[in-house]
Amino acid sequence: MTTTRIHSTRTPAFVEFQASPGHRRPVAAPSNVDVAVIGHSGQVGSALLARLDRTTEAPELPGLQLREGINRSRHLLVGDGSVNQQDRNPGTLSGLGARLLAGGRPAVIVDCTADATLPRHYPEWLRAGIGVVTPNKHGFSGDPELYRSIMQAARKGRAPLNYSATVGAGLPVIDTLKRLRRAGVKPAAITAAVSGTLSHVFTRLSAGQPLSEAVADARHRGFTEPDPLEDLSGRDVARKLVIMLREAGLSQVRVELEPVVPDAWAAALPGQVDTIEALREKDAGWREKIVEAQRDERVWTYLARFDGRTARVGPVEVSRDSAFAGLAGSGNRISIESAEGEAIDIHGPGAGVDVTATAVLADLVDAAFLLTRKG
Amino acid sequence: MTTTRIHSTRTPAFVEFQASPGHRRPVAAPSNVDVAVIGHSGQVGSALLARLDRTTEAPELPGLQLREGINRSRHLLVGDGSVNQQDRNPGTLSGLGARLLAGGRPAVIVDCTADATLPRHYPEWLRAGIGVVTPNKHGFSGDPELYRSIMQAARKGRAPLNYSATVGAGLPVIDTLKRLRRAGVKPAAITAAVSGTLSHVFTRLSAGQPLSEAVADARHRGFTEPDPLEDLSGRDVARKLVIMLREAGLSQVRVELEPVVPDAWAAALPGQVDTIEALREKDAGWREKIVEAQRDERVWTYLARFDGRTARVGPVEVSRDSAFAGLAGSGNRISIESAEGEAIDIHGPGAGVDVTATAVLADLVDAAFLLTRKG
Incomplete structure (x- = not known):
């Protein structure tokens, strides 16, 4: 939701433009x-x-x-x-x-x-x-x-x-990348927050909540997969980056994936263990990282990033006032940079039925x- | 350009995803x-x-x-x-x-x-x-x-x-509106800064520059039409809003247009007068508005806005920390809100050869x- 409130000026001098009907006239019965x-x-x-x-x-x-x-x-x-x-x-x-x-x-x-x-x-x-x-x-x-x-x-x-x-x-990400590819333009960089779940978890972490509780909160809101470890693996984000790279004509780029908690640790959990309980073991480690980052006015979040050469999906530190910090709920943000240093930024709800x-x-x-x- | 700097984490545990070739294989000689x-x-x-x-x-x-x-x-x-x-x-x-x-x-x-x-x-x-x-x-x-x-x-x-x-x-505005229309979804609101020239002029006004000098600066940078009064008329912005409304299936909505300086005043200028010189007459009035807005932590800018019922193009006050405040150069920003209060925000270079x-x-x-x- 935009927070812009709009005040009319005090000296109106209106001219009217008339839009017109047009879209609603069928030419022939469509098949x-x-x-x-x-x-x-x-x-x-x-x-x-x-x-x-x-x-x-x-x-x-x-x-x-x-x-x-x-x-x-x-x-x-x-x-x-x-x-x-x-x-x-x-x-x-x-x-x-x-x-x-x-x-x-x-x-x-x-x-x-x-x-x-x-x-x-x-x-x-x-x-x-x-x-x-x-x-x-x-x-x-x-x-x-x-x-x-x-x-x-x-x-x-x-x-x-x-x-x-x-x-x-519903965000116009694939179409934008396809249009650039068709026009022969390769993105110089792509930065993407495309997991509403992980954005939510990291926003809570930065607000002081332990990892296990942040994940429990996300699960409670229906943001996670049945097993939240699937979200924490980052695989879904990696899939989205692969799709973006292929669409951009950058299929040869390999994607490195770093999960929120190590895959080996997650795989070694006994089958009957409660994921949230098990995650408590990782609370202190993440707490330390969060506090350390805050000293530098930075926060952690989870991003997909192609820097022109390599592609990586994982937790990253960003400046506290970065547009990628503090994304809420299902909010996604994708930034496609050109070689000239300009970026097309797309932001909005990136998940939900x-x-x-x-x-x-x-x-x-x-x-x-x-x-x-x-x- | 995104300002996000990305630090790698200290405990990497990488898994590699492999993207693939694919786009570059022709099936048959295309026509x-x-x-x-x-x-x-x-x-x-x-x-x-x-x-x-x-x-x-x-x-x-x-x-x-x-x-x-x-x-x-x-x-x-x-x-x-x-x-x-x-x-x-x-x-x-x-x-x-x-x-x-x-x-x-x-x-x-x-x-x-x-x-x-x-x-x-x-x-x-x-x-x-x-x-x-x-x-x-x-x-x-x-x-x-x-x-x-x-x-x-x-x-x-x-x-x-x-x-x-x-x-x-190059911003995916028309396509996004067309896709929503085809899916039977009418935007609840559209807010758009689609004149790089006027965004630049208003950013300079807020920085304390008189209107005439802000316009001279924009002309000097090649941002304006040969006659800057054409930019100040807002007609180009109104045209863009009409296109957006028609694309959204909202052709019946009338667009009210308020220029930066009154049309009647501009029309009455003698043919041989220098536009920048003539604009000095409007410096004091705009200065007063800018100062008054600043007292409320607000700034003026020039927006196209459809609020679900009426559509208007003109100068507006927005909160100083609004995303629509302080747009630089050719930066455009378009926000398309849904009835559920969510918005697709698109930001990037909206003009230039x-x-x-x-x-x-x-x-x-x-x-x-x-x-x-x-x-």
Whole structure:
């Protein structure tokens, strides 16, 4: 929320500009696009389904028709006016592309899961000309061969592939990096606070709370994964930096990852131990670092950083008045620097069901738009 | 430039993530797209021409082939390896669409001028399927009928129409608003500092400089139009707000415009008077406002603001520690608030030949990409 309050001046001399209607006039009945949602009953999936009818507000855009929903156990089939729900069988997912193609209409599959293996299906769908839209990071941050195969399939199939919600949810990070790459401009540096969870934990640490309590607080607010050690590992942040680097055309850069607590320590914890209890062991060490930094008017936070040569994800000290200090809640901040020393700074909510579902819907409408303008 | 300095921690425990190659592998020889640039010898136009070869760095993208350049007096024709420069004749511009269509290849016309009448040609080009890319605000901020006609022609001709550089140059403002509109989300408020010139002038005013000297300084640095009264009129800022509102699906909102000095006063100045000299008359009035604001720890700046109901462009007082206070040089800042009170903040260089040319090139590559994936 901006804190700017605006006062009108005392000597008004108004001239009026008139904006105009315009967006709301359809030229021709737009075609329909069939949509299948994987993970339709999850948080993002159900928020997406709830938003699907909003797109009818913009009649120049193609209509979106939900045809299938697939979750871990159930298979939702939407016919013309009829809805049929059945148990999922082994062919449900593997036959999805063929079923959509049989409809003869342009189609988009939305992967609303965080499943690590589902992206292996993307190449097959894309090659067949089916669009893929997803907030799932795994296809874009993992195995380089899978990533290459996904990108090539999208080009071969001339199929839209949109994954802007993988970094910063609704913030225009991926698009900005893609535009720079297409214009032949390589970022000189990228600095990114892209974990709302870790920003929250470090803001609490700086306020004097012990690590274990800061993590407990984040878990209590629903900011963490079921096991907070997953957040503290920094792997999610590293995935986002890999996606940003690939998008910027800097795929050859290796990313170093330093977790908040050592991986070896976390791995050695007995299975039945309470994570928060175990973390007390790390309270004193972090307390000392925080106090030491404060003496220099500095604070610790958790950043992804590419400095033009190397890329690193981990805890860092920043000046107390840095824009990267004290980020609250789901706040993300991404700064993309040019060789001329100028930076595009993007700041806003980078996580949360609502902003993610809105970003996925925008990606979906964009994909549908591309598929229908093709013909 | 971000001011964050990053210190590495003392107990590194690195794991390495490997990004991968991927963007640089062409699947098939991409098609070529013919490009005509109007205003090719102007600042943005020549910077664009200098950048055109950079796009060859990304071989999965279509090649861009400059075919024509047109300025006020000359006509540049680029054949296969041959360049022919001749005087412009009355048919040069009106025959442009037909000449491009005769080539039989996908084509894009880039309008690098700030000409108010040129956009009247866009509908004819777009209807014929020729893409239009431009940083020229006039087609999108002026006559509602022309605007509607341009948007409809783009849909009818299925032709790409990209004008992201009209607001904030390379900042992702237009795209962010378009994505929200497509997802059915209306911004609850927009606050925008989109005149580097006026931000600079007001920063100097707050530092104690008289208005006339602040404007002289901005002119000296090349930040102003030939006549600085054009900047002080706020019309350019109002145009940008109209574009943002239309993009957000808020075309019905009227924009009130208050200039820095009254229009009637400016219009009554004798033709031969020096603008800076004349502005001295306004120094005392602005000095008084600045001092009065400072007593309340506030500063004046010049903003475009939509508050959910009304839209206004003009001088405003903001808190001294507001992010909108003290913007320097070409710095723009745009804040798009949601109904939930969250804001997407975008900050960075919003003017200048380099960032504008880069944004126009990104728009051009995007248009070429759309035209070639159609076939």
